[in-house]
Amino acid sequence: MTSMTDPITIAFCISNTFAQHAAVVIASVLASNPGECLAFHILSGDLSDANRALLSSMASERCSLAFHPVDRSAFDNYPTALEYFSQEIYYRYLIPELIPEKRVLYSDVDVLFYQPLRPLWEMDLQGALLGAVREFNEYRPEGSQKAIGWKNYKRIIGLQEDDVYLYSGLLLMDCDALRQNQFTAQCFEETEICVRTLDKEAFGAPDQVVINRRFVGKIAELSPAWCVTDKMKTVWKGRVGIRHFAGQYEKPWCNVAWNTSWPAYLKYLLRTPYRRNAWEFVMRHLAAIVYSSHVKKGVRRGFLFGLRIWKKSVD
Numbered sequence: 513m514t515s516m517t518d519p520i521t522i523a524f525c526i527s528n529t530f531a532q533h534a535a536v537v538i539a540s541v542l543a544s545n546p547g548e549c550l551a552f553h554i555l556s557g558d559l560s561d562a563n564r565a566l567l568s569s570m571a572s573e574r575c576s577l578a579f580h581p582v583d584r585s586a587f588d589n590y591p592t593a594l595e596y597f598s599q600e601i602y603y604r605y606l607i608p609e610l611i612p613e614k615r616v617l618y619s620d621v622d623v624l625f626y627q628p629l630r631p632l633w634e635m636d637l638q639g640a641l642l643g644a645v646r647e648f649n650e651y652r653p654e655g656s657q658k659a660i661g662w663k664n665y666k667r668i669i670g671l672q673e674d675d676v677y678l679y680s681g682l683l684l685m686d687c688d689a690l691r692q693n694q695f696t697a698q699c700f701e702e703t704e705i706c707v708r709t710l711d712k713e714a715f716g717a718p719d720q721v722v723i724n725r726r727f728v729g730k731i732a733e734l735s736p737a738w739c740v741t742d743k744m745k746t747v748w749k750g751r752v753g754i755r756h757f758a759g760q761y762e763k764p765w766c767n768v769a770w771n772t773s774w775p776a777y778l779k780y781l782l783r784t785p786y787r788r789n790a791w792e793f794v795m796r797h798l799a800a801i802v803y804s805s806h807v808k809k810g811v812r813r814g815f816l817f818g819l820r821i822w823k824k825s826v827d
Contacts, residue, residue, distance in 0.1 A: 522552050526559070617629070
């Protein structure tokens with residue numbers, strides 16, 4: 513039973529360039545949770561007045577938006593190894609300090625919500641500080657080369673090979689317990705340790721590594737339904753609660769010929785104040801069917817009708 517007096521609190525951490533994506537996610541949450549009262553909190557260090565106004569226009573009787581400015585300089589020395597990561601990945605550390613709620617659902621904004629959130633929101637964490645979804649590599653067949661390689665990676669980053677490694681792209685946060693356990697300070701401390709002791713490749717998903725290392729054994733496992741990536745679809749055959757476009761080429765705004773995620777994104781884009789950008793969004797994807805170029809892992813690649821025709825290192 514839904515409750516207008518018990519709002520579901522959702523937090524995003526975004527740069528100014530991701531404001532439209534946040535709006536699309538909000539539209540998908542509203543569509544999949546009719547009748548629910550929803551409180552959105554946006555953490556950003558560079559959100560423009562124009563984007564704040566556009567996002568604010570999505571507020572309604574059952575939907576509130578609050579904005580939390582972040583000091584970007586506090587994260588200037590923190591690494592971001594992958595092209596589609598930015599310093600905003602670290603802002604989730606601040607959620608218990610900036611949002612005074614008992615419970616918060618943190619989500620990345622490269623997602624779409626498809627199912628009612630009340631069952632997830634009311635999940636009993638049974639004393640755990642966080643709830644998260646098991647990472648796809650944890651499902652590798654025991655004894656396979658990829659499973660062996662994955663266990664070796666976990667040892668490299670300081671975990672035991674049997675520790676369960678979880679995604680940080682969706683976190684059900686017991687903020688009261690996190691504040692009591694000094695979650696923010698612990699995350700900063702662990703990040704500094706990882707910067708000193710791990711190489712760039714091992715620390716490729718830094719916030720995720722930090723949270724798994726520091727809070728091992730204190731994270732409850734959520735159903736894979738709440739973080740279904742392309743890879744996860746090969747092992748999860750149930751209903752999709754949240755579709756997560758995790759890889760660079762999965763993201764709806766990545767213009768490559770084989771991208772199939774953009775029509776679903778477009779559906780919700782048309783329900784936002786950014787609908788004026790829909791025509792350009794579609795045309796960019798149609799153009800990419802013929803030609804596109806992208807940087808991935810320090811290499812720029814060019815594609816013609818989906819086939820790579822050249823590549824070169826990026827200086």
